Amino acid sequence: MSQSSLRLRDIQKSYGKIHVIHGVNLDIEPGEFVVFVGPSGCGKTTLLRMIAGLEDISGGTLSIADQTVNDLPPSERGVAMVFQSYALYPHKTVYDNMAFGLKIAKVPKADIDRRVREAAEILQITEYLQRLPKALSGGQRQRVAIGRAIVRNPKVFLFDEPLSNLDASLRTKMRVELATLHRRLGATMIYVTHDQVEAMTLADKIVVLNKGRIEQVGAPLHLYNHPASLFVAGFIGSPQMNFLGGEFARQHGATTVGLRPEHLKVMAGGSLQGTLRHAEMMGNETFAYVDAGELGEITARMDGTLPLRPGERVELGFDAQHLYRFDAEGKAL
Structure with missing residues (x-):
C-alpha cells in the first residue's frame, strides 16, 4: 500500500461572500492517521471534500505526494473516499460493488479478482462476496465500502463519518x-468525525476545527493534557471539562479555570461545595452532577459507587496541579 504526504497551504473556501474555510495550513506525513474533529458546521467535511476534489478550492495550494492537485479531478488525485452512507449498488453483489471502479478504469480482469479477494480477506468478508448488500448487516456493508476503497490502492484514504450510522457497540x-x-496497510488516512472518542482512540494526530479555522493540532493525549484554548479543553474529553469563573478563577490568577471530572474527589473539607443533583452509577464508576450555586453545575467522575442520594450536600476536593487556567480570550495560560 502506497503512502503519501499532504500539504495544505493557506487553504480557503468561499461560497460567494460567505467564507467557510479561513487559511488552513497543515502537514500530513506519509502513513499518518489524521482525524479532523469539531462541532457541526466547523468546516471539517468541507475540508475533506476539498482534498477529495469534490469541492473547488477558493484559495491556497493543496499538494498530495509533492504534486499540486488544486485543478486535478478526483479520479486523478490518488484518493479513495468512504462515505457516511455506504453508497453501495443494491443490485450488485459485494464482489461487483468492490470491483466496479476497477472495471470502469479498465483494469485487467485477473488483477481485479486478485485485488478484490485480497481486500476481502483483510476485511474478513470473503464469505459474503456473492451476497447482495441487503443481506448484510450495517457493519458488513461498511466493510464493503472500505474494501471498495482498498482495491484502488490509493495514495490517501478519506473517511467521512463512516461509523455514525452504526449502533454504539458496533x-x-x-x-x-x-x-x-x-x-x-500503513496507508495515509484522513478521518472526519464529530465524535471526540473516535478522534482520541484512532488518531496519530488530531486537527481540532472551529468555525473554519484550526484551533490546535497534536497527538490525542497532548491535546487532552495541554489544550491550547477553552474550545479545545471543552471539546476533547468526555464528560466535558468543568469551567469555573468568578472569584474562584480570580483566586487562581485566571478568568476561567478548568477541572476535568476525574480530578475531582468527593471528600470531607473539599473547597467546592454543592448539592448532588444526580448520580449515574455505571458499576465500575460514577458520574456525580453537583449544583455548586454561583459556580454552576460541576461533574465529578469517581471509581465505584457513590453512597449519596440526590439532594444531599457534597464537598469536592482537587489537587491544584490539575487546574487548567484560561485568560479572557479563552487562551490557555
Whole structure:
C-alpha cells in the first residue's frame, strides 16, 4: 500500500461572500492517521471534500505526494473516499460493488479478482462476496465500502463519518477494526468525525476545527493534557471539562479555570461545595452532577459507587496541579 504526504497551504473556501474555510495550513506525513474533529458546521467535511476534489478550492495550494492537485479531478488525485452512507449498488453483489471502479478504469480482469479477494480477506468478508448488500448487516456493508476503497490502492484514504450510522457497540468494534486496518496497510488516512472518542482512540494526530479555522493540532493525549484554548479543553474529553469563573478563577490568577471530572474527589473539607443533583452509577464508576450555586453545575467522575442520594450536600476536593487556567480570550495560560 502506497503512502503519501499532504500539504495544505493557506487553504480557503468561499461560497460567494460567505467564507467557510479561513487559511488552513497543515502537514500530513506519509502513513499518518489524521482525524479532523469539531462541532457541526466547523468546516471539517468541507475540508475533506476539498482534498477529495469534490469541492473547488477558493484559495491556497493543496499538494498530495509533492504534486499540486488544486485543478486535478478526483479520479486523478490518488484518493479513495468512504462515505457516511455506504453508497453501495443494491443490485450488485459485494464482489461487483468492490470491483466496479476497477472495471470502469479498465483494469485487467485477473488483477481485479486478485485485488478484490485480497481486500476481502483483510476485511474478513470473503464469505459474503456473492451476497447482495441487503443481506448484510450495517457493519458488513461498511466493510464493503472500505474494501471498495482498498482495491484502488490509493495514495490517501478519506473517511467521512463512516461509523455514525452504526449502533454504539458496533461503532466500538469498528473503531478497533479501523485501527488494525491502518496498522496493516500503513496507508495515509484522513478521518472526519464529530465524535471526540473516535478522534482520541484512532488518531496519530488530531486537527481540532472551529468555525473554519484550526484551533490546535497534536497527538490525542497532548491535546487532552495541554489544550491550547477553552474550545479545545471543552471539546476533547468526555464528560466535558468543568469551567469555573468568578472569584474562584480570580483566586487562581485566571478568568476561567478548568477541572476535568476525574480530578475531582468527593471528600470531607473539599473547597467546592454543592448539592448532588444526580448520580449515574455505571458499576465500575460514577458520574456525580453537583449544583455548586454561583459556580454552576460541576461533574465529578469517581471509581465505584457513590453512597449519596440526590439532594444531599457534597464537598469536592482537587489537587491544584490539575487546574487548567484560561485568560479572557479563552487562551490557555
